[in-house]
Amino acid sequence: MKNAAIAGAAFTIVPRYVIGGKGHLAPSDKLFVAGIGAGGKGTSDIANFAKSGKAEIAFLCDVDDRRAETSRKNFPKAKYYKDYREMLDKEGKNFDAVSVSTPDHQHAVQALAAMQMGKHVYVQKPLTHDIYEARMLTEAAAKYKVVTQMGNQGSSGDGVRQMREWYNAGTIGDVTEVYCWTNRPVWPQGIPWPTKSAPIPKELDWDLWLGTAPKKDYVDKLVPFNWRGWWDYGTGALGDMACHIIEPPFRTLGLGYPSSVECSVGSVYVDEFKRGYFPDSCPPSSHVIMNFPGPGGKPDVKFHWMDGGIQPERPEELGPNEMMGDGGNGVIMVGSKGKMMCSTYGINPQLLPTSRTKEVNVPQTIARVPGGSETGHYFQWVEACIAGYGKMEVSSPFDIAGPMTESILMGNLAIRSYDIQKKRPGGRDDQFDYPGRFIKLLWDGPNMKITNFDEANQFVRRDYRDGWKMQGL
Template sequence: MKEIALSRRAFLAATTTSTLIAGATRAYAINTASVIPRKLSPNEKLNIASIGVGGMGAGDVKGCSGENIVALCDVDAKQAEESFYRHPDAKKYKDFRKMLEEMDKEIDAVTVSTPDHMHAPAAYMAMHLGKHVRVQKPLTQTIAEARLLAKTAREKGVVNAMGNQGHSGDGIRELCEMVWAGAIGQVKESHTWTNRPIWPQGIADPLPPAPVPESLDWDLWLGPAPVREYGDGYAPFKWRGWWDFGCGAIGDMACHIMDPVFWALKLYEAPSYTVEVVEQEGMSKQTFPNKSVIKYEFPARGDMEAVTVYWYDGGLLPKRPEGVPEDEKLADGDNGSLFIGTDGILTTGTYGGDSRLLPAARMKDYKKPDPTIERIPGENPYLHWINACKNGTVASSDFSYAGPLTEVANMGNVALLAGVGQKLEFDVASMKITNNEAANQYLTKPYRAGWDFMKF
């Protein structure tokens, strides 16, 4: 099929009258000019439709199961078996476009728990129909998509959230309060690492063709991605390692592990920053590298001085700071972050929990600051989003925050595509790499004909 590459200008253009998402056999045309979310009282139950209901999607359906689950959509009936069984009265679909068109008036909110490459098309269509949305992390596969979803959510007035559950925890809030109270002085460096990938990467060629399982609609699974033959090892989980479908290790975990860094260091206030690949091993045109180290440099933000942020994956780790005994665990071990300040060292876990000064002796007489950040009841992101949908409040990790976080994370992948030795200067407001024009192509991607949802 013909692919249509979307320019940054086209991708960010506002759609004012209608959106058309074309399928192979028919077009789904939606008038979105005056669609607004349905008003609900706190005592009403939301009518929720879920897109992608196997694996993590099954957990997201469970998280919302106190509401009315009215529709379930998945391209793989086998993966969806548990959710289908638990909600026998929900209408079942393979194509989310058909579900949203047919059940438009019956749906208040939508969860999106598909592979990364489907997040933006599904969430964009749902929001244009006036549906509240909760989208799994990373919010999107590209920088342009993240910017678009944040813009669309704001314009449509829908409640929105990304599924990085740690952002709703008490731990990340305690960490921010420690940093902001000056527990380690000015933070000059941070180091974040993960044991991902725990799936194959560093693969040079597409997988050998194999019969498509009877339960799977492979063409719908591909969605906006370029056509390729089915192979054992893409769906349902290992897609994360492939450029066409996922975002690699950084896409899987940065919206969790870099979230404490992003929030505590107020990286969202930076008007620009640089990103470069320090090292990588095994990257190909098909898949992400087996391991990498990525370096970001952020200028001063308010009363915070300039800071250098490092990302490590594939088992690579930062150097243990001087003065920290070997028997003291850093973060959670395989995943976590270090903050290096002018007056000490702080470490935190995958989701911002168990934050502590290093060496451990420094915690003996340390008193954590009084809380200044609102706590999420029960640390439950699902209920917080559901209540926000009913009350018209802002949900935890809404797109105005999650969009920029996803952009910072995925700029690491842009740097990988630009190549080792290319230090990219990114201007946030213009969404442009200012020192390497060719690298701007990696801020967006081509869309398969029939899925080029911003063309219209």
């Protein structure tokens, strides 16, 4: 190794990437991991990789020293960086895989940079901020032949597999309608961008945190959590929770690209007669409807997403005092012969009426992941990386996670199109039309294009700030 000090402090065995290049199995069966985003969810991601007993946390990277503090204490031998680009450039030969747990707007550039170096990647949900980015990461996984996994750990749970077995056995017939809902956001949305800037905390590199996003002054309370409600950085309630909630029906029904999307969006009132118009901010609530062509000759599926506390009508088969989903979140699939329901992550799958859950027995045809959504999702990725590309199955590889993320982000495209504002011809200065409202957007999935309202296509792919553009995105 180039850096003998690092070798002595952090490594006991040379990583397989150094020994024999991509795909070579090291004698140690150890995976050397670099974590981009060492705080928040990154803290638990990194810790869970280490719990496998087969992963060495070799490097840590975070733009905020405060957020990284716990991981740095847990892994004192891991060398620490603030700029992931510097870490990749200087240490690329000293690790095998990269974990990305950063705000949504940075996922794609960080993951792709690692993949282009031949590194396996684990990327937190949602996989990307934009539809185009999701497509590019999906294609990159195949091109660079690396093991990939998205951080929707429920995809490794028993619940999703149980629902697939019920459906495959014909228990509820053909599904024609799906309802998914969440009580999020639990952060501010539907508000104007603050007019007052705030001092940048000394531990935070604000320019690195902004990354691909437009240059703006730092504002109070944006970091570490409230960025989720701003389109420049986050993907709102849908981006935050849908990967955990939509996974069961998306996987169970084998859905592909939606053919159309429409929505209604909640708003706030700034005075007695005027609704707030805050296009920088995600709305406080929304109801998105996507139509999916039926896979394999099955009927088409109408897919509902609801957030901000909006919930579907209770099924008649559910008792008046029985919990729908887990209360704040859930899934209901409506079939020609029955219905089934689950909570977040696919937990607590039930047939409706719930008495059927114990009465109906179908053969177990899908292997369970040891450790499930708790630790199995992480251990599975570590072991698959050690085995090498194509040698082991993982629950949420990008060829599955990518298309699902695209569908989720289609909902956000509709939500953002809803607020496209145009001054009304001949009207007063405060009179506007909203041409994206009250229409159904038609989607050409293979070509990533809305075919009947071109202005919506600006949300398929965003422009990166100068200095952050990269080949492949």
